[in-house]
Structure formats: C-alpha cells, structure tokens
Amino acid sequence: MDIQLLRTNARERLKPYCRVCRECDGKACAGEMPGLGGTGSGSSFMNNINALAQHKLNLRTLHSADSPDTQYAFLEKTLSAPLMAAPITAVGMQTGGKLSDKVWAESAVLGSEMAGTIAWTGDGPDPAHFQLGIEALTKHGVQGIPVIKPRENKDILEYIKRAEEAGALAVGIDVDAAGIINMKLKGQPVGPKNEQQLRDIVKSTSLPVFLKGIMTSDEADLAVKVGAAGIVVSNHGGRVLDHTPGAAEVLSEIASEVSGRIPVLVDGGIRSGADIVKMLALGADAVLIGRPLLVGAAGGGAEGVAFILNKLISEMKVSMILTGCSSLGGISSEILR
Ligand SMILES: Cc1cc2nc3c(=O)[nH]c(=O)nc-3n(C[C@H](O)[C@H](O)[C@H](O)COP(=O)(O)O)c2cc1C
Structure with a gap:
C-alpha cells in the first residue's frame, strides 16, 4: 500500500463528504455536518490545527538517542506507541453511506490491532452505532474502549x-456530547453530568472509566475527584461547540492540574508524528487519532488504518531522534521552543 493510492481511493469513495485535502485542517469542510467538518464556522476544528502549529520543536542531534523506544504501557496492555484510534460513529450518516459504520468499526478495531494498539469505539443517535463497535471488538476477539454518550444514567x-x-x-463517556441535538431528536436524550451522576457511573463498574471531552482545569480536577481512570482533553474534533480553543492550547494547564494523578490523553488535529511528540511534550500521556483513520479506512480498510497508524509511529520515532528523546519519558516541555 502507498499513501498516494490510499488517499486517491479515499477521495473517490468519500466525495463530496470529504475531499481528503493535502492538509486535513477543517477549512474546505468548515461547517459541513453532515460531513466531516467542524460545527458552525468550523473554528474549533481549525483551532486544533492552529494550536499545534503554534508550537515549534527544538532540533537537536548531538546525542545518542538513535533508536527511540515508543512502547507505551496503558492499563494492562503494552501498546506499540502512545496512540490509539479515536471513537467515531454515525460515519454512514456523515458520508452519505459511502463508508458504512460496520466497515469503519471493523477497520478501526482490526487496523489498530495490526499496528499494535487499540481502538476506542463510539456511540451515536442510533443505538445500533454503539452495538457495531461492541460487535467489531467481540468478532475479532480484541479489547478496546467503548465510549458511551452522556445518556441518562x-x-x-x-x-x-x-x-x-x-x-x-x-x-x-464523551461528556462533551451533552448538547448533541440529533441524539434528542432520535429519542436518545443526552445532557451534562453532575458530580453525583459521575460518581454513580464510576461506582457501577469495575472497569476503568475515562471522561472524554475535558477542556478546562477545574473539570479535569473534578474528573480525578469522582474517580475517573483518565481523561481525554478534546473538543470532539470541533464538532460540538463553535469557538472553543484547540486541544493543544489548553493541554499543558490541564496536565499541570492533573499532575500525574491519572493519565491525560488528548485528541484533535493530530496529523503527524511531530504533532504526537508535541502533545506529549505539552503533558499528554497518549493521543487519539480521528479523521486521518477515516481516510485510512475509506482508502484501504483495516490495512489502511494500520498503514496510517504505522506511518504516524515511524514519523514519531524520527521526531524523537531529532529532538534527542530516547524514550517517552524523555519527552518534556524542554523540546519545545
Ligand atoms: C464523523 C465523526 C464522528 C465522531 N463520533 C464520535 C463518537 O461517537 N464519540 C466520541 O467520543 N467522539 C466522536 N468523534 C470525535 C473523535 O473521537 C475525536 O475527538 C476527533 O475526531 C479528534 O479530532 P481529529 O479528527 O482532528 O483527529 C467523532 C468525530 C468525527 C469526525
């Protein structure tokens, strides 16, 4: 497989819902929902890209970090690198049926496994969306992280x-989906969660519970207090509220607040291995990848998803060599200018 062919296939398959732009930056698709753009003006999607672009890496090559170790211990697993597939659903609805939810879910789950990592699966306005993620995981006998909309407890x-x-x-729980109107329209109401409701959710299961869509330090602190196993700093790829900051803009203040008490994950606008290294330097433990994997799945199924993930991992290794980081632990704010 090569990236040009994968992108050409994906462009053909997804048009006009996604143009598979050279830079997936939310400009051409601004406001396209249904579609893969950001909501409203598209500013929240673009802010994710711009916030990452603000950060520059210090190029350093006078050291001996020539074969960086990217392996990442996450829960009881060791992943090939600190990157995972982001939960994405209602893909059929967003692409006019050109990429079905079933094909996406299976491609994400299998492709992640092939690249030595895991997939998070999502939940949408049709209860079948959540089920397709669960079925893809059980069919292939792999573990993943199903993410549930903030439905009634x-x-x-x-x-x-x-x-x-x-x-x-x-x-x-993608808590940032509290205002998604099409959930309500389909009789699947969602809403904000208060402290007690969060505690009840965490208490109900022996599984670790992650809160996805945290964008402020006070809510990160609350997540720790209610017993969340981790958070994902995310504005939902810019799809829930216009005019939010980019994830990379708020990440370091949130990571400082959490201060290692629970893992801090992040997503939004990550398009290269250098972007991953920047997120780790800003305080993230790991990242989730969204739209680039939709392109991978549309262009090459599970192999396409694995191809994109492996490409990101090899770019990440090069970025670690060129910033002098031999291990994940060596990536700190020092590598940012
Ligand atoms: C079409 C689409 C559907 C999504 N569905 C979900 C979902 O069901 N649950 C969820 O937590 N996030 C969902 N997201 C958000 C992603 O998990 C992730 O936060 C976002 O795509 C990351 O930004 P990126 O696409 O720029 O990498 C969705 C995003 C897109 C583009």
Missing part, C-alpha cells in the same frame, strides 16, 4: 454492562 449503566460482557479494557 440508567442507560449508561446498561451500556457499560454490554461493554463488560464484551471484555472491554475500559469504558469512556
């Missing part, structure tokens, strides 16, 4: 049971 607890039965590694 009784429904969340029921969805968690299904994740437990599927042998999930952990579960997540």
Whole structure:
C-alpha cells in the first residue's frame, strides 16, 4: 500500500463528504455536518490545527538517542506507541453511506490491532452505532474502549454492562456530547453530568472509566475527584461547540492540574508524528487519532488504518531522534521552543 493510492481511493469513495485535502485542517469542510467538518464556522476544528502549529520543536542531534523506544504501557496492555484510534460513529450518516459504520468499526478495531494498539469505539443517535463497535471488538476477539454518550444514567449503566460482557479494557463517556441535538431528536436524550451522576457511573463498574471531552482545569480536577481512570482533553474534533480553543492550547494547564494523578490523553488535529511528540511534550500521556483513520479506512480498510497508524509511529520515532528523546519519558516541555 502507498499513501498516494490510499488517499486517491479515499477521495473517490468519500466525495463530496470529504475531499481528503493535502492538509486535513477543517477549512474546505468548515461547517459541513453532515460531513466531516467542524460545527458552525468550523473554528474549533481549525483551532486544533492552529494550536499545534503554534508550537515549534527544538532540533537537536548531538546525542545518542538513535533508536527511540515508543512502547507505551496503558492499563494492562503494552501498546506499540502512545496512540490509539479515536471513537467515531454515525460515519454512514456523515458520508452519505459511502463508508458504512460496520466497515469503519471493523477497520478501526482490526487496523489498530495490526499496528499494535487499540481502538476506542463510539456511540451515536442510533443505538445500533454503539452495538457495531461492541460487535467489531467481540468478532475479532480484541479489547478496546467503548465510549458511551452522556445518556441518562440508567442507560449508561446498561451500556457499560454490554461493554463488560464484551471484555472491554475500559469504558469512556464523551461528556462533551451533552448538547448533541440529533441524539434528542432520535429519542436518545443526552445532557451534562453532575458530580453525583459521575460518581454513580464510576461506582457501577469495575472497569476503568475515562471522561472524554475535558477542556478546562477545574473539570479535569473534578474528573480525578469522582474517580475517573483518565481523561481525554478534546473538543470532539470541533464538532460540538463553535469557538472553543484547540486541544493543544489548553493541554499543558490541564496536565499541570492533573499532575500525574491519572493519565491525560488528548485528541484533535493530530496529523503527524511531530504533532504526537508535541502533545506529549505539552503533558499528554497518549493521543487519539480521528479523521486521518477515516481516510485510512475509506482508502484501504483495516490495512489502511494500520498503514496510517504505522506511518504516524515511524514519523514519531524520527521526531524523537531529532529532538534527542530516547524514550517517552524523555519527552518534556524542554523540546519545545
Ligand atoms: C464523523 C465523526 C464522528 C465522531 N463520533 C464520535 C463518537 O461517537 N464519540 C466520541 O467520543 N467522539 C466522536 N468523534 C470525535 C473523535 O473521537 C475525536 O475527538 C476527533 O475526531 C479528534 O479530532 P481529529 O479528527 O482532528 O483527529 C467523532 C468525530 C468525527 C469526525
């Protein structure tokens, strides 16, 4: 497989819903929902890209870090690198059926496994969306992290049971989806979660519970207090609220607040291995990759997803060599100018 062919295939398959731009930066698709753009003006998606571009890496080559170790211990697994597939659903709806939710879920789960990492799976306005993720995990006998929309607590607890039965590694709640209107329209109401509701969710399961969509330090602190196993700093790829900052803009203040008490993951606008290294330097433990893997799946199925993940890992290794980092632990804010 080569990247040009993969991108050409993906462009053909996804048009006009995604143009597979040279830079996936949210400009051409601004406001396209259904589609793969950011909501409203598209500023939140673009802010993810711009926030990462603000940071520059110090080029350093007078050292002996020539074969960096990217392996990452996450929960009870060792991943090939600190990157995982982000939860994505309603892909069929967003691409006019050109990439189905089933093909996406299977490609994400299998492709992640092929690249030595795991997939997070999502939840959408049709309850079948969540189920497709669970089925992809059980069919291929791999562990992943099903992420549940902030539904009513009784429904969340029921969805968690299904994740437990599927042998999930952990579960997540994308708390930033509290205002998604098409969930309500389809009779699947979502809303914000208060401290007690969060505690009840965490208490209901022996699985680690991640909160995805944390963008402020006070909510990161609350996540730690209620017993979350980790957080994902994320503005949902710019798809839930216009005019939010980029994830890379708020990451370091959130990581300082959490101060190693739980893992801090991040996503939004990560397009290269250098971007991953920047996120780790800003305080993230690991990253999730979204749209680039949709392109991988559309252009080459599970192999396409694995291809994109492996490309990111090899770019990450080069970035570590050229910033003098022999291990993940060696990546610190010092490598940023
Ligand atoms: C089409 C689409 C559907 C998504 N569905 C979900 C979802 O079901 N659950 C969730 O937590 N996040 C969802 N997200 C957000 C992603 O998990 C992730 O936060 C975002 O795509 C990261 O930004 P990136 O695409 O720029 O890498 C979705 C994103 C897109 C583009």
